[in-house]
Amino acid sequence: MTSTEAQDDTAARSTVRPTRQRRAVAAALAGLDDFRSAQEIHDLISQQGGSVGLATVYRTLAALAEAGEVDMLRNEDGEAVWRSCSDAHHHHLVCRTCGATVEVEGPAVERWTSAIAREHGYADLSHTLEIFGTCPRCV
Amino acid sequence: MTSTEAQDDTAARSTVRPTRQRRAVAAALAGLDDFRSAQEIHDLISQQGGSVGLATVYRTLAALAEAGEVDMLRNEDGEAVWRSCSDAHHHHLVCRTCGATVEVEGPAVERWTSAIAREHGYADLSHTLEIFGTCPRCV
DNA sequence: TGGCAGTTGAGAATCATTGTCAAATCATCT
DNA sequence: AGATGATTTGACAATGATTCTCAACTGCCA
Ligand SMILES: [Zn+2]
Ligand SMILES: [Zn+2]
Ligand SMILES: [Zn+2]
Ligand SMILES: [Zn+2]
Numbered sequence: 001m002t003s004t005e006a007q008d009d010t011a012a013r014s015t016v017r018p019t020r021q022r023r024a025v026a027a028a029l030a031g032l033d034d035f036r037s038a039q040e041i042h043d044l045i046s047q048q049g050g051s052v053g054l055a056t057v058y059r060t061l062a063a064l065a066e067a068g069e070v071d072m073l074r075n076e077d078g079e080a081v082w083r084s085c086s087d088a089h090h091h092h093l094v095c096r097t098c099g100a101t102v103e104v105e106g107p108a109v110e111r112w113t114s115a116i117a118r119e120h121g122y123a124d125l126s127h128t129l130e131i132f133g134t135c136p137r138c139v
Numbered sequence: 140m141t142s143t144e145a146q147d148d149t150a151a152r153s154t155v156r157p158t159r160q161r162r163a164v165a166a167a168l169a170g171l172d173d174f175r176s177a178q179e180i181h182d183l184i185s186q187q188g189g190s191v192g193l194a195t196v197y198r199t200l201a202a203l204a205e206a207g208e209v210d211m212l213r214n215e216d217g218e219a220v221w222r223s224c225s226d227a228h229h230h231h232l233v234c235r236t237c238g239a240t241v242e243v244e245g246p247a248v249e250r251w252t253s254a255i256a257r258e259h260g261y262a263d264l265s266h267t268l269e270i271f272g273t274c275p276r277c278v
Numbered sequence: 279t280g281g282c283a284g285t286t287g288a289g290a291a292t293c294a295t296t297g298t299c300a301a302a303t304c305a306t307c308t
Numbered sequence: 309a310g311a312t313g314a315t316t317t318g319a320c321a322a323t324g325a326t327t328c329t330c331a332a333c334t335g336c337c338a
Contacts, residue, residue, distance in 0.1 A: 017304070019316065039294080053318040058295065076265070078217055078325095079294070093256055102259050109248055113270050117232055120241050122272030126215070129268045131252050133261030156284065156335060178325080192287040197326065217294090218325070 021052045025060040026084075029070060034099030035081035035092070073130055095135035104131070155202070160191045164199040165223075168209060173238030174220035174231070212269055234274035243270070 028044050036044070042057045052060075061082050064070040071085045076096060085103060089110070093102040106129075113127045167183050175183070181196045191199075200221050203209040210224045215235060224242060228249070232241040245268075252266045 017315070019303080021317070037294085055296080055319085056317060059316090074213055074217055078213055078219065080217065093259055093261055095261065102255075102261075104255050106248075106251055106255075109245075109251065112245055112248065116241075116243050116245075117270050117272050120232055121275035122232055122234065122241075122270070125270065125272040127268070127270040129266070131256050131261070131264065131266040133256050133264040136260035158285065158335075160286070176325090194288085194327080195286055198285085 021056050022060050022063075024050045024052050025057055026064070026069075029064075029082065029084040032083065033101065035071075035073065035075070035083040035094055035101055036099060037079055037081050041082070073128065076132055091129045091131070093131045093133065095138055096132045097134055097138040100135045100137065160195050161199050161202075163189045163191050164196055165203070165208075168203075168221065168223040171222065172240065174210075174212065174214070174222040174233055174240055175238060176218055176220050180221070212267070215271055230268045230270070232270045232272065234277055235271045236273055236277040239274045239276065 024045050025041065028041050028048075032041075032044075038054065038058050038061055041061070042052065042054045045052050045057070061070065061072070064084075065072045065082065068087070069084065070082050071092070072080055072082050073092065073094075075081050075094070081099070083099075083101060088105070090103045090105045091109075093104055095101070109129065113129075114125065117123075117125050163184050164180065167180050167187075171180075171183075177193065177196050177200055180200070181191065181193045184191050184196070200209065200211070203223075204211045204221065207226070208223065209221050210231070211219055211221050212231065212233075214220050214233070220238070222238075222240060227244070229242045229244045230248075232243055233239070248268065252268075253264065256262075256264050
């Protein structure tokens with residue numbers, strides 16, 4: 001996950017309805033512990049008898065990520081994958097085979113990145129830090 | 140950049156010719172200090188009177204990255220961008236506006252990621268760590 | 279100079295992601 | 309309930325980056 005959060009959203013007036021589709025996506029994510037692509041989440045919902053358009057899955061995932069409800073990162077192939085995580089800022093140790101994830105925290109790393117960036121005069125920071133590997137179950 | 144390097148390449152017999160196209164791509168990279176997309180590098184070569192097919196630019200960049208000659212990372216939009224860097228393993232502080240880059244090293248971070256991963260039984264590791272921001276010149 | 283593996287480029291093909299827009303839903307107010 | 313207006317959805321088109329295809333071309337070396 002990145003460290004910058006989109007907060008403003010000038011049109012803070014708009015209602016966000018908890019529709020059947022959005023509940024389905026949220027439920028699918030809640031039932032998972034791994035990072036999954038939009039396509040996989042879409043398929044999962046279908047397999048469970050649900051029916052949500054792929055575009056809606058993308059829109060919902062984007063909204064959830066925007067709201068900080070889920071984390072999105074790009075796997076080694078550049079594809080976006082999502083997962084519902086804890087609230088606190090953290091990073092991930094992800095199995096590149098099955099997506100199994102471990103949330104990790106590194107206060108020292110956070111401080112280090114800020115210091116480095118500031119030192120070089122960079123502002124409006126964000127950072128990505130993900131560890132990929134093969135989990136014990138995937139040999 | 141990631142920490143794993145592709146080494147084997149079973150067909151280690153193949154010759155790698157220093158063609159006009161490959162030289163053009165290498166030269167373009169040498170004349171840059173920022174991370175750029177394949178398209179940008181392609182355009183740059185064209186502007187300087189050169190002519191190299193976009194597919195060849197992609198192929199050459201992939202080969203150079205494979206050989207460790209250049210670093211490839213994905214910007215916040217998920218696009219792949221390349222840059223010729225120093226040999227040692229390092230990470231980057233990148234301006235999300237102009238691509239201006241500062242190479243950074245963090246031995247402590249390297250140790251930390253390895254420890255965390257090992258601790259959870261993950262093998263065959265690699266990691267990504269990039270810091271994005273707005274450089275001094277881009278306000 | 280011939281032969282050939284390695285290379286190239288134009289264009290098609292993939293594929294993830296986003297845009298379009300009419301139809302469907304929902305919330306609210308008579 | 310019925311009307312009304314905003315929000316949401318989904319089928320499908322459109323993008324855009326990256327890869328694939330394959331016939332033509334080239335660098336190398338006997
Ligand atoms: Zn696994
Ligand atoms: Zn962090
Ligand atoms: Zn800049
Ligand atoms: Zn590192």
